[in-house]
Amino acid sequence: xxxxxxxxxxxxxxxxxxxxxxxxxxxxxxxxxxxxxxxxxxxxxxxxxxxxxxxxxxxxxxxxxxxxxxxxxxxxxxxxxxxxxxxxxxxxxxxxxxxxxxxxxxxxxxxxxxxxxxxxxxxxxxxxxxxxxxxxxxxxxxxxxxxxxxxxxxxxxxxxxxxxxxxxxxxxxxxxxxxxxxxxxxxxxxxxxxxxxxxxxxxxxxxxxxxxxxxxxxxxxxxxxxxxxxxxxxxxxxxxxxxxxxxxxxxxxxxxxxxxxxxxxxxxxxxxxxxxxxxxxxxxxxxxxxxxxxxxxxxxxxxxxxxxxxxxxxxxxxxxxxxxxxxxxxxxxxxxxxxxxxxxxxxxxxxxxxxxxxxxxxxxxxxxxxxxxxxxxxxxxxxxxxxxxxxxxxxxxxxxxxxxxxxxxxxxxx
Amino acid sequence: xxxxxxxxxxxxxxxxxxxxxxxxxxxxxxxxxxxxxxxxxxxxxxxxxxxxxxxxxxxxxxxxxxxxxxxxxxxxxxxxxxxxxxxxxxxxxxxxxxxxxxxxxxxxxxxxxxxxxxxxxxxxxxxxxxxxxxxxxxxxxxxxxxxxxxxxxxxxxxxxxxxxxxxxxxxxxxxxxxxxxxxxxxxxxxxxxxxxxxxxxxxxxxxxxxxxxxxxxxxxxxxxxxxxxxxxxxxxxxxxxxxxxxxxxxxxxxxxxxxxxxxxxxxxxxxxxxxxxxxxxxxxxx
Numbered sequence: 265x266x267x268x269x270x271x272x273x274x275x276x277x278x279x280x281x282x283x284x285x286x287x288x289x290x291x292x293x294x295x296x297x298x299x300x301x302x303x304x305x306x307x308x309x310x311x312x313x314x315x316x317x318x319x320x321x322x323x324x325x326x327x328x329x330x331x332x333x334x335x336x337x338x339x340x341x342x343x344x345x346x347x348x349x350x351x352x353x354x355x356x357x358x359x360x361x362x363x364x365x366x367x368x369x370x371x372x373x374x375x376x377x378x379x380x381x382x383x384x385x386x387x388x389x390x391x392x393x394x395x396x397x398x399x400x401x402x403x404x405x406x407x408x409x410x411x412x413x414x415x416x417x418x419x420x421x422x423x424x425x426x427x428x429x430x431x432x433x434x435x436x437x438x439x440x441x442x443x444x445x446x447x448x449x450x451x452x453x454x455x456x457x458x459x460x461x462x463x464x465x466x467x468x469x470x471x472x473x474x475x476x477x478x479x480x481x482x483x484x485x486x487x488x489x490x491x492x493x494x495x496x497x498x499x500x501x502x503x504x505x506x507x508x509x510x511x512x513x514x515x516x517x518x519x520x521x522x523x524x525x526x527x528x529x530x531x532x533x534x535x536x537x538x539x540x541x542x543x544x545x546x547x548x549x550x551x552x553x554x555x556x557x558x559x560x561x562x563x564x565x566x567x568x569x570x571x572x573x574x575x576x577x578x579x580x581x582x583x584x585x586x587x588x589x590x591x592x593x594x595x596x597x598x599x600x601x602x603x604x605x606x607x608x609x610x611x612x613x614x615x616x617x618x619x620x621x622x623x624x625x626x627x628x629x630x631x632x633x634x635x636x637x638x639x640x641x642x643x644x645x646x647x648x649x650x651x652x653x654x655x656x657x658x659x660x661x662x663x664x665x666x667x668x669x670x671x672x673x674x675x676x677x678x
Numbered sequence: 679x680x681x682x683x684x685x686x687x688x689x690x691x692x693x694x695x696x697x698x699x700x701x702x703x704x705x706x707x708x709x710x711x712x713x714x715x716x717x718x719x720x721x722x723x724x725x726x727x728x729x730x731x732x733x734x735x736x737x738x739x740x741x742x743x744x745x746x747x748x749x750x751x752x753x754x755x756x757x758x759x760x761x762x763x764x765x766x767x768x769x770x771x772x773x774x775x776x777x778x779x780x781x782x783x784x785x786x787x788x789x790x791x792x793x794x795x796x797x798x799x800x801x802x803x804x805x806x807x808x809x810x811x812x813x814x815x816x817x818x819x820x821x822x823x824x825x826x827x828x829x830x831x832x833x834x835x836x837x838x839x840x841x842x843x844x845x846x847x848x849x850x851x852x853x854x855x856x857x858x859x860x861x862x863x864x865x866x867x868x869x870x871x872x873x874x875x876x877x878x879x880x881x882x883x884x885x886x887x888x889x890x891x892x893x894x895x896x897x898x899x900x901x902x903x904x905x906x907x908x909x910x911x912x913x914x915x916x917x918x919x920x921x922x923x924x925x926x927x928x929x930x931x932x933x934x935x936x937x938x939x940x941x942x943x944x945x946x947x948x949x950x951x952x953x954x955x956x957x958x959x960x961x962x963x964x
Contacts, residue, residue: 277786277817279745281842281867283849424751430742437744442868444844532741545796547787547817548742560763561791562741 268458268551271587273580276457278437278550285444290459292364297356297466304363308356308467315388316345316355318470322478322639327611328624332631337487338614339475339641341499348617348644349471349499350381354450356467358385361448368443369393371450372436374401374429374495375572375619376408377644378452383415393417396436398427401571407648426565429495429575433549453496454579457550461501461579468502475639476506488635491516492643493622494593495537495573497582499643504591514592514635517582518626520568520619521595529558537566539578540586540593553580569598569656570618570649596625602656604628605646606664617644618653679811680834683779684733684859688900692959693732693923694913694952695902696930696944697783698722699753700736700770701762704937712761716770722934725941727776729948733860734776735814735925738767738784745785745816747871749928752935764792764801768808779811781838781859786818789826802829812836812859820852827856840864841887843879850890860900863887863921865907872928873906876915884920910954917958924955 268274276286296304312318320340328336341349358369369391373379379395386393395412399421402409412419425431433451440449454461454468472490479487490507492500494517507513522536534556536542543554548563556564556576568574585591596604604624609615616624620643627640646653657665687693700719703710723734739754739762746754771780782805793800805813813835818826820839830837836859841850843866854861865880866873880903891898903916904925913924933943 276819276821278819279816279842280819280840280849280853281844281864283819283821284844284846424755425741434742434744438747438869441745444867547785547790549744550817555787557787557791559791561788562758563787 268462270581270584272545273551273553273583274458274461275552276550277547277552278457279441281441282444286457288364292360293459293463296360296363297463302363304360308359311355311359312352312470316351317343319474320344322475322482325612328627331611332627334631334634335637336627337479337637337639339471339503339639341471342614342616342620342642342645346377346381346384347647348377348381349468349502350378350452351384352470352502353452353464353467353498354378354381355385357448357450357463358382358389358391362389362391364448366446366448368447369450370396370436370439370443370447371452372396372429372432373452374432374574375570375617376401376405376412376648377572377617379419380408380411382450383412383417386417387415394439395419396422396432396439398422398429398432400427401429401432404571404652405648406651428571430563430566437549453498454501454581455496455549455551455577461551461581464498465501465505465581468498469505471499471502471641472504472506475503479639483637486510486513487637487639488512489514489516489638491518491623491626491638492641493518493573493619494540494578494582495520495575495619496577497579499641501579501581503641508590515590516626517586517591517593518622519593519595520570520573520622521597522567523598525595527564532558532562532564534564534576535567536595537568537573537575538595539576540582541595543578548577551580554578554583569601569652570622572617572619573622594626596622596629599660600625600628602653602660602662603664605653606657606662606666614642615646616642617646618649620644679779679809681836681858684781684812684836685900687732687779688860688922691922692917692955693900693902694730694948694955695733695735695923695925696726696731696948697735697737697925697927698934699750699757699931700738700767701757701760702753702931702934703756703760704934704940706937707756707759710760712766715757715760715762716766719770720774721941722944723774723776725945726948727778729945730952731778731948732923733779733781735781735783735927736771738764738782738788740785740788743785745869747869747928749872749931750870753931764788768804771810772808774809780809781812781814782810783814786815789815798826799829802826802833802835806833806835810835812838814838814840814862816840820849820856823856830858838862841883843867843883847890850887851894854890854894854899857899860902860923861887862925863901863903865903865905865916868905870905870927872908872932876906876912880916881919888920910950913951913954914958914961917955918961920962924951926951
């Protein structure tokens with residue numbers, strides 16, 4: 265039995281050609297990350313502070329607190345360099361690759377946030393970088409494609425399937441199968457074969473450990489609820505990790521409910537990405553976890569208005585924690601997330617990523633029964649989503665959206 | 679049939695092992711039904727056996743074929759679109775009228791999900807009953823293979839592991855001890871797909887395995903080399919370098935994809951590959 269088991273979930277389901285590299289990474293994780301060999305973790309902490317801007321603040325949200333009649337605190341990962349929590353992991357892994365003597369970095373990206381963070385880290389550390397991105401996501405997230413190119417990375421569109429994160433991960437694994445001797449694959453979430461789910465959680469756990477300290481400092485006590493959005497689950501796992509042993513703290517994972525939770529098995533399409541809420545046990549991209557699949561074990565095409573949550577799998581540790589009842593998974597649909605996007609922009613002056621907006625959609629639905637104090641991770645900022653938010657708001661005639669008709673070029677044409 | 683039949687297929691020292699994606703209707707999907715795609719695969723298998731195939735590997739398509747290059751990815755997409763499913767796959771195997779061992783190649787999730795309960799037992803049982811003699815699961819390293827090994831042992835199905843150019847001695851030991859049927863030697867790094875030349879990596883990998891076998895008397899398995907072999911000359915080179923057989927997939931899948939005179943073309947290339955393997959064997963043993 266391999267390492268990396270979370271109850272029934274986890275493991276190492278990858279081609280033999282990759283196993284030596286996985287073993288090498290497991291060894292490097294143990295030495296550099298867990299044991300701080302060669303001062304690796306000190307080096308990383310210094311770079312996260314000076315290059316990344318850590319620590320990020322824990323902010324009291326006046327308007328939201330008024331609206332829901334609880335104390336709402338925001339963990340502002342949107343203020344991290346690059347505009348999302350993704351840099352915590354990307355910088356950690358690219359630095360680790362350098363300590364391991366690797367010469368090249370590859371990565372997949374969905375929304376482009378992980379790809380952007382990886383290319384920034386690669387430019388910062390002088391490593392060549394290639395990012396795989398589904399064709400559909402390339403079209404949905406153009407600003408991030410430009411940012412990656414500006415950082416000197418190559419971006420390779422993936423045309424297979426629906427052209428989203430699932431296909432991008434598969435294609436990056438294929439690159440790795442041929443380049444494994446010199447190349448490190450920077451996975452962007454707590455998914456994949458062991459040791460990736462552990463490694464990514466470890467790099468992201470800075471979110472929760474800072475937030476927990478900040479709570480104790482500001483409030484003198486722990487919050488009643490901790491809320492994060494979850495696709496693959498890296499900001500969620502990073503937020504929860506420090507609170508796992510605090511039994512009084514309820515953990516909420518907000519998933520993308522998409523258009524609907526109904527699944528069209530005949531067409532192989534799940535019009536959502538609510539893997540924890542509706543998925544079944546399977547093996548995808550190297551680990552045993554909850555996946556969206558049909559009766560024959562074929563992985564279904566998922567959907568979410570936010571590219572970063574649009575994935576048919578989820579981290580194995582999250583699947584385990586959900587099954588154990590340590591966290592509650594709740595879907596929030598596209599429309600509620602879009603409404604929350606506008607609400608947060610108008611009430612707090614924070615334009616969130618569409619992924620993050622799902623967590624605030626949950627707050628709107630459940631804000632009155634989360635106890636006295638809630639911490640919500642603002643996993644990223646929404647600049648990358650402006651085009652799709654304007655398009656989707658117009659299409660749906662959202663009451664929460666400001667009047668944008670003056671500024672759209674093809675009024676009513678959509 | 680079963681494990682012994684696979685071992686027996688290597689008796690002449692130069693086995694030819696073709697791979698096809700089961701239920702791949704080829705280029706034109708418009709008139710294909712699941713039944714016609716399955717019938718076409720059965721015809722192609724017969725043609726390859728007529729050409730001298732000693733074992734046939736049949737791919738059961740999975741939606742995320744991470745170990746496959748563009749040729750077999752496309753075949754996978756075509757087969758799924760044409761309606762191939764695990765139950766139909768087993769029907770197809772059962773309907774085959776050939777006397778060579780059949781090896782199913784697929785990924786872990788479809789066999790894990792097969793049947794009413796989770797776990798690999800139901801698939802292996804049904805596969806053995808349908809006439810599957812061996813399994814190759816490219817995303818299943820020895821770390822995770824214990825449950826499948828048990829099921830395969832129970833139903834006399836060979837579990838064939840892949841040895842890669844990156845596989846070092848400690849892992850090779852585990853693979854040689856736990857694998858049955860034959861050892862799938864990955865000719866080069868990367869994904870499946872035809873390539874112009876057979877790399878030096880292949881020779882090095884075969885030499886390392888031979889050195890290992892010389893040191894461990896009990897650990898012998900026939901060695902079949904795959905990934906990138908598409909011509910008789912390449913087959914001769916690989917068998918000449920010490921392989922007991924060659925596995926050819928993408929070059930044959932390309933013929934199916936083109937859709938012109940498929941049966942005749944498969945037979946022609948099949949004969950060339952079998953003759954190449956024999957020539958390599960003669961070269962080595964002279």
